[in-house]
Amino acid sequence: MHLTTGTNSLNKKQANANLKRSRSINMHNIPSKYFKPTMKINAHEYFSQERPFANVKINFQQQIIWCDKALLAAASPILCEQLLKLSPKDEYLTLNDIQLDEFLLLLEFIYPLFNPEINEENISTLIQLSHRFQFVVLKQACQLYAMKYLNTIRHVFNKCQKSEAEGDSFVNNHIDENTNENDSLKKRDLIEFNDGTCIDAYNIVLNLCRWLNVYFYEDNFNISQSIVYILRQISIENLNRIMNMIAINDEIKVYAFKERAEYLENLHQVKHVA
Structure with a gap:
């Protein structure tokens, strides 16, 4: 009886060893x-x-x-x-x-x-090509990335407590070659992220306009509205210059500037009520 039990136990150990080896x-x-x-x-x-x-x-x-x-x-x-x-x-x-x-x-x-991986360096290219070639899986991944990124932006303004060092490919500072550096720094818009970091808005706005150029005609209201929510806070000079640079058509310009006008009007009313 004990011999049979010992044999069964040995067989189980061997079976387990073989199973582990097989796995x-x-x-x-x-x-x-x-x-x-x-x-x-x-x-x-x-x-x-x-x-x-x-x-x-x-x-x-x-x-x-x-x-x-x-x-x-x-x-x-x-x-x-x-x-x-x-x-x-x-x-x-x-x-x-x-x-x-x-x-x-x-x-x-x-x-x-x-x-x-989708990242800040390749997202704009991937949005454009995935829509052009109707690569559905990548289109959906880009939309998810874009919404997550847009949700990290808190505000657009001229001064902030913490500044990001220049050099990031997506968000590095921009100074126009034909503009005096000091004048450019006075005129520039800054974007504040949820972590309190502030970055020169130029390259971010440039990419957001490229995204809007795609999503506006995809009838993707959520992303288009989130992009315009940021663009409407940008100075009119910078926004108009960037839109002209990437040849945004008049239909999108009208949409963006109309939203910006309504935003400024509401802001004006709030200040007067306060």
Whole structure:
């Protein structure tokens, strides 16, 4: 009886050991796309080389990359349509109105071997390209990022207690080349974040106008309204200059300036009541 019990106990231990070993082996056999690679893959080098199953070449102003038709078509109905229109005689799909580096950002979100993140440096490009190519998953991710970012902005004004050092790619200070530095500092708008940090508003407003240029025509009222809530606090000189710089059309300008006029009128009434 005791011998049988001991044998059963030994068999259970061996079974457990085999199960643990099996789990360990299976974990190592799981495809790498479920884990972040230890080395970052260089997208430019990866797509510049012809690879197995890479069956279409894309031309960006004489810069050629190799891609997989199936992956592009699955991610984007626009790319799918363009690829279907290619005749056997066509050597390339040509996208001369896009910078190669910008399109590579998009490809990193299409190919599973990359582990990209949306951040302050790439968000504006990703918003524009995800909408242009109707990459739905990325569009939704960009909307979520944009709303979270907009919710971190507290106020726009001229002075603050804490100033951010210049150098961040998204929010660094801007001084016009044709403007005296001291005059520029007097005229500049500052944006205060929820943590109390204040940053020169120029580059932030520049990007917000680019976002508005996309979301206004997507009928995304929540994001458009949140952007205009910030833009309406910007000085008229800076806002008008930035909108002209990126060729915001009159329809969007009318919407933004109308909201700004109503904001200033309400502000004026509140001051007089107080």
